[in-house]
Structure formats: C-alpha cells, structure tokens
Amino acid sequence: MTRHIRHSAFFCALLLVALFVNATRIQVFQAASYDENPANRRHTIARYGQPRGDILVGGLPVTGSRDTGEQLRYERTYEDGPLYAPVTGYASQEYGTALLEHSEDSVLSGADPMLSPFPLWNDFTRSQNAGGDVATTLDRAAQQAAYDGLDGRKGAVAAIEPSTGRILALVSTPSYDPAALSGNDSAVGRSWTRLNGDADKPMLNRAVRKTYPPGSTFKVVTAAAALDAGVVKDVDQRxxxxxxxxxxxxxxxxxxxxxxxxxxxxxEAFKWSCNTVFAKLGVRVGVRNMTATAQAFGFNDTALRIPFSVAQSTFDTSVDKAQLALSSIGQYNTRATPLQMAMVSAAVANGGQVRQPYLVERTTRAGGSTVETAGARPLRQAMHPATAARLRELMTEVVTDGTGTNAAIRGATVGGKTGTAQHGLGNSGTPYAWFVSWAQDHRDMEAKVAVAVVVEDAEADRGEISGGGDAAPIARAVMEAVLKSAGGRGR
Structure with missing residues (x-):
C-alpha cells in the first residue's frame, strides 16, 4: 500500500513539475508571441476600458471620453473638433491615432510608466494608470481668429511666440471633425472613406504637413543673407x-x-517686393551663403518635431545661377510650411534668434500633478542681431507704407512681408497668397507673436490675388487676439 502511495505521490509531483514548466514556457518564453497575436483583444479591451486623458487648451479640455457600455467601452469625443483637429488629430478604435493623439498616446492612454509613482508595482500587479492630460501652448482666441479668418478656404495659419517658440495657433482648412472616426461602427468606416476621398483633403494638416513655394515672403531670408554677407552694406543705397x-x-x-x-x-525694393532686385541679390550672395542662411532659419531640417513630425522645408543646394535667382524670390524648388515661415518672421522679431517651436506645455497625471514640462528649447542664431534690427525696420515699413497696410494694428508695432507664389505647370495654378508678420504692443519690451498665413484659393480672379489683400487681414486678426490676451495676462 505504501508503495502505491509513493508512486502516486511521485506521479503527482511529475504533473506539478510539468504544469510549472508549461506555465513558464507560456508566460515567459511565449508571452511575446501571445501578446502580439492579432486574435488577442485583451490589450485593446483594456485600452478602451477607461476614459482617455484630455488635451487642454487654455487649461480647458477640448477632448473627452464617452461611455458606450460596449466591450470597447470608452469612445473619444471632441469639442470644436474642426477647430482643433490640426492639433489633436484623431483617436480611433478602427484607424489608430494621429498628431497629438498619437505622439502623446502613452500619456493619454495611461501607458506611460511616469504616470505612476510606483511603476514597478504596476508591472507586478498588471494594473493600469488613469490617463494623463496634455496641456498645449495654444491661445484659444488666436486659434479661433485664425479659423474664422480662413473661413473655410483652403489654407493654413501658424502663430508662435518669438522669444520662446510656443505655438499659439495652428489652423488648417478645410478641416474635419475627428469624432466621426472615434467609434467602431459602420458609420466610422464610411467617414474614413469619405474624408480620404475628398479632393479638398480635409485631413491634411496644411500648417505643418504641406509645403508651398513661399514666394516673396522668402525675400526676408534673402535680405538677411545679403546683409550678413556684406553684399548690401547700406539699405538706402541704390x-x-x-x-x-x-x-x-x-x-x-x-x-x-x-x-x-x-x-x-x-x-524700397523690400517695401514694394521687387523680384528683379532680390533675384540679382541672391545671385550675388551665392549658393553657399544663401544655403547657410536658409538652413539657419530651419530650411532643410529633417528632424523638426512639435512633438509630431513637420514636413521638411527645402532650399535647393545644387542650383545654377538662374535657378538660384528664382530660389531667392521663393520660387523654383524653394518650399516651406507655414510653420517654417512663422519661424522666419519670429527670428526677425527676436533679434535674429530662432527658438524651436513646440506645442506641449506640460503633461500631468489625472490628479493634476505635473509629469513633465516643456523646458528650455534649442536656440540658434539665424542672422546677426544688427541684421535683424534692420529687417525689423524694413518689415515695419511694409505695413506702414507698403504692400502690407492691411495688417496695421492701432497701438502696436507690426512688421510684415507679403507674397504671391506662382505654382503649377507653367505657373498655371491659382497663385497662393502669403503674409508673414510679427507684432509688438507699444507697452511691451518684445514682440509677442509671429504669424504666417497662406491662402490657396484666395480669389476667383488671378489678377486680384495678393498677400496684402487676402492673407494680411487674417494675420492681423490673429495678432490682435494674441496682443489682447497678453495684455490681459500681463496688466
């Protein structure tokens, strides 16, 4: 009898060892393959099993979460979806995430270990943190002014604070409501197909993901290169x-x-935007110096993120003299995002210094405690401070007595540069209307905002399209909004 008990005990021990070995094989050695198996929905169910953190503008949420009561329980909602879509992007149960919803997904979903004071304990218990919040740098009034100014026309606006690089407005139109992509029913699929098939491309973020010929607004860069290189020593000399x-x-x-x-x-050539003067100046400055200045402003930078990626603005480095002449007036292969041209204007306003633009001020836990702040941003010198001071004069005269008078603001110093960019085969496309500018209240020590506006479909009549007529009023509205906000905070 004892022998049978011994055999049974030994057999049970073998079974326990086999179970332990199999559990170890599954949970340790094969865990990754099970985790990555498309049929494993546990991660997806857990991901949508709690509310997502919010994206904040001016301290108030522009996103939310709705309890559907379904297996994928919480669905993303958006306040003023089309207004903020170029910033938030979408968070879709079917199609993933985009823009801030994507770049800050670990915080918003609660997956970031920094959201917990005891991350190792979470790993042990497999518990999930509540989603954190992402506070943006946007100015609500400036964002609304940019959106209203474009009024549904194809175009974009980017506004930044010159001294810090904080992005104050980022608008692209026509836009869309990200809420249409939030759920997982058949309507979401139809919305996805419709939005991607729309010829106007409402899901394209024109402010940071599309490049345009900058036209005469690029003459700011050419003027800076000519002054820095000593090609022009006196701005009043013929x-x-x-x-x-x-x-x-x-x-x-x-x-x-x-x-x-x-x-x-x-x-005078800057004030009246003379192509012939600036084309010849670009040739005299030469490819090397023109390239160096353009790159100091941010052209040809492949690594810019705000935190989501920004399309590369380009200045062709392998051109002959004729091509260089056209490049120097913002044509040929010169291409820029509206954000890049806002950086150019900001550098003039900031003594020649370029601050890297950023969109996230801080991230916080659900309880409000700070996880991470933006911190100091990289800084580079785009031109000599004396050159920047001279360009401030020139841009100011464009607004007081040149092609940009529609951007003037009572009680503020405003500098600007108009542009009308040709494009298409044989320049057959409707010209783009551009305006870049900065503004400083007379009571302030520094400029508070730099703006770039591009309007793709400005007028029906090609002859009536102009940066001063179509884009400058939009820039003025955005600058006024920022100056009013800054005045209210500071006084």
Missing part, C-alpha cells in the same frame, strides 16, 4: 538691378508686378 532682369545664362527675363523697381535700394 542697387545695380535692371528691370526686367535677364536670368544668368538664359534668355528668360524676370519682371515685376509693379513699375519703378529698376536700381531700387534694398529698403
């Missing part, structure tokens, strides 16, 4: 600039939109 200007090595003659540009000084 230049040797024929009108029309024959592009080097070609029979092509470059003309101007207005008369009287021949041999104008840099000051």
């Amino acid at each position: 230049t040797d600039s024929p009108a029309p200007y024959r592009l080097p090595g070609t029979t092509t003659r470059l003309t101007n939109e207005s008369d009287g540009c021949e041999n104008l000084s840099l000051r």
